[in-house]
Amino acid sequence: MKKPIPVTVLTGYLGAGKTTLLNRILSDDHGKKYAVIVNEFGEIGIDSDLVVSSDDELFEMNNGCICCTVRGDLIQVLYKLLAKAQTFDAVIIETTGLAAPGPVIQTFLVDRYLQAHLKLDSIITLVDAVHIHQRLEDSREAVEQVAFADQLIINKVEHVEEKRLQGIETALRVLNPFARIYRTSRCQVTLDAVIGRGSFDLSRVENLSMMARAPAPEHVHDEHCGHGAHCGHGHKHVHDEHGAGGHDGHAHAHDEDSHIQAGGIRSVSLTTHKPLDLTRLEEWLGNLVTVLGADILRTKGIFYISGCERRYVFQSVHMLMEGDLQGSWSDGEARYSRYVLIGRTLDREALRAGFEACIHD
Known part of the structure; x- marks a missing residue:
């Protein structure tokens, strides 16, 4: 082809x-x-x-x-x-x-x-x-x-x-x-x-400079991950519109603009250096898209997954989202998660709480 x-x-x-x-x-x-x-x-x-x-x-x-x-x-x-x-x-x-x-x-x-x-x-x-x-x-x-x-x-x-x-x-x-x-x-x-x-391209999302229906999620075993199939998810699906960082290791949400909110749209950045639980993360991301997808225009994220040597990379456009494992973390590289959302009426504190709930115990 x-x-x-x-x-x-x-x-x-x-x-x-x-x-x-x-x-x-x-x-x-x-x-x-x-x-x-x-x-x-x-x-x-x-x-x-x-x-x-x-x-x-x-x-x-x-x-x-x-x-x-x-x-x-x-x-x-x-x-x-x-x-x-x-x-x-x-x-x-x-x-x-x-x-x-x-x-x-x-x-x-x-x-x-x-x-x-x-x-x-x-x-x-x-x-x-x-x-x-x-x-x-x-x-x-x-x-x-x-x-x-x-x-x-x-x-x-x-x-x-x-x-x-x-x-x-x-x-x-x-x-x-x-x-x-x-x-x-x-x-x-x-x-x-x-x-x-x-x-x-999803493979380029990990290079963040700043920082219809489709098939169900595929489950792929990844030999580099301690979670087996759970860490090899690949997603590309659409939800029905009618269905409904910090260096201290803690999750932080930064409203990229505290005073200008043109058209009610703002960007929010969530960051942590603690590893995340992939199952919780995917559930949270899926829920965001299902419930708030009409108001979330675009998102991009790189995630540090507990027990996994590769980055989990994610992006969405309204109700459609895709996520997959991309390149491995380099030796000695500081591992982190950063998720940037652009949308209307984003609740910064609620987003931060949901993100923090994904941190691995």
């Missing part, structure tokens, strides 16, 4: 610069073949001279890329794109500037056919340096776009002084402490630097 094609979800509020970036992708001589899916082809203003041929919703560009429109179901467009039997270096999907990317992200995590052929690689959010502070105050959608991102591109920096840019980065970190941040003018970012990063 061919290696799954990486998919980048591109989002950002109206005027942030998505059109500029998409035009670059579809016209530059970058040597890559991208499939770009946009909400409405006419919105991005591609020069007709760049179009080699068109077939319904598929427009071939003279640099080898293909642009597709979405007038109906995204899944149907993706199926049609894959049926063309062409090889792409990546698929890039632009979401509307007035919506959060959550539903698009979940599409790739629940459809078996798409999972076999496509792999969610990254969520990139473009930010308008001139207007972002206002948008964070008056637009819930803009806040969620920032919260979902793995990478944030602050665009139009030439119009903003350095002090204000630093304030923008601080505000973005409040909402999303683990996204990588770039500064650009007219979206002049190297495409290879932001596309194909693998930042959504």
Whole structure:
């Protein structure tokens, strides 16, 4: 089977610069073949001279890329794109500037056919340096776009002084402490630097810089762990939306922002250097997703499991979560657990208490 094609979800509020970036992708001589899916082809203003041929919703560009429109179901467009039997270096999907990317992200995590052929690689959010502070105050959608991102591109920096840019980065970190941040003018970012990063991949979650239905959990015995099968769980499932750190060794919860809570969204970081009980941890994480998944936008975590030589790595998007054992702890490395949550109305103390209850006796 061919290696799954990486998919980048591109989002950002109206005027942030998505059109500029998409035009670059579809016209530059970058040597890559991208499939770009946009909400409405006419919105991005591609020069007709760049179009080699068109077939319904598929427009071939003279640099080898293909642009597709979405007038109906995204899944149907993706199926049609894959049926063309062409090889792409990546698929890039632009979401509307007035919506959060959550539903698009979940599409790739629940459809078996798409999972076999496509792999969610990254969520990139473009930010308008001139207007972002206002948008964070008056637009819930803009806040969620920032919260979902793995990478944030602050665009139009030439119009903003350095002090204000630093304030923008601080505000973005409040909402999303683990996204990588770039500064650009007219979206002049190297495409290879932001596309194909693998930042959504579970194996990359352990590199936190700061810090549909699916099958039931698989139980895999891990020879390095003292808990046998219990320490080798691999998860990837969706819960029905209607179903309902510290160096002293103690668990700590840090509200990443004590005064700014844009749109009611905040990030909370939980940390401990004590080993956790995996059974309790998985039960707690599962309960969080079931009960609070609608309000928890994204989470990422690395966990130090009692009796296990490997890190347990976890992430979730709303009701969907996945967790698995990744690389081993290095000899002499300080072991720790860190779990970062981004969501609405997060109860810091309740989260801290639940996290502490997972500490191994």
